[in-house]
Amino acid sequence: MANQDDLFHPVIELPEPVRQARYDRLVGLDGIKQRLRKEAALLADPQRLQAWASQHHDTDHVAALSLFTDRAPLFVFAGDVGSGKSALAESFGGDLAKFLDLPVYLYRLKLSTRGSGLVGEMTTLIGEAFAHLHHQGGRARGPRGATSVLVFVIDEADALAQSREAQQMHHEDRAGVDAFLAGIDSLAGAGVSVLVVMCTNRVGALDPAILRRAAAVFNFGRPDDLQRRAVLEQALSGLGIGPGTITKLVEVTGPTADRPGFTYSDLTQRLIPAAIVQAFPDQPVRDPDLLTLASDMAPSPVFTESE
Secondary structure, three states: OOOHHHHEOOOEEEOOHHHHHHHHHOOOOHHHHHHHHHHHHHHHOOHHHHHHHHHHOOOOOOHHHHHHOOOOOEEEEEEOOOOOHHHHHOOHHHHHHHHHOOOEEEEEEOHHHHOOOOOOHHHHHHHHHHHHHHHHHHHOEEOOEEOOEEEEEEOOHHHOOEOOOOOOOOHHHHHHHHHHHHHHHHHOOOOOOEEEEEEEOOHHHEOHHHHHHOOEEEEEOOOOHHHHHHHHHHHOOOOOOOHHHHHHHHHHOOOEOOEOOOOHHHHHHHHHHHHHHHHOOOOOOOHHHHHHHHHHOOOOOOOOOOO
């Protein structure tokens, strides 16, 4: 039987500084962050929903609450490369921990759980991963509600839960998807404090049964003008870049007739670091140099379902 280290990357307790900083840098995603906080809180600790009903509707018998009972604790984060999916998946637990006033533990699935191709291996490994989470999540629930929360992140989820309708799909992969669905179903309504987050660039490649089970699907797009401005103003703070230059940068990094706009990671992982490297060690970052870099840099290409 596989142990925790075989199935998951090292478990991280949230909040912690690195991922808190990552969460804070994800400006322009306020709407997604707010909705995610509420969805996650209700799935992680359903007793809070009953407390809300008692406080605001003066009754313990709100029929609509029964609709939440058997929801699968599954979120799908879908969107283009560099749109912030993985960064948010691995960092929102810190915000949730503060909101619930509970520790949150981040589990990240190793792609090695796909196995080496032996018949039944992937099915066994996926089953063991969910069995471990089910056990740990059960221990995280006390008589008065959750005492901690587990967030289970699966990056590149289409590699693990590809549609079983694909003609080229191997029998072992189909069995793995079946095992994954069984794991999700085992968590629904089970009273365990586990949230599953699947990140994918190819939402159309996911098995339709995954999307049917998801409590919420969050779509991540490329930042619009206001979002790019927010990202740039935050990331360039302290460098003395003028507001007029930031306005020009917003325009230069936006979409044109022949190319898409910059992604979040284009701005924060490519453009601004390139400007600092260019200036280091003999000069400051200058407005004209930053604008030239932005004009010369090509944004990440749009990821298509066929890739």
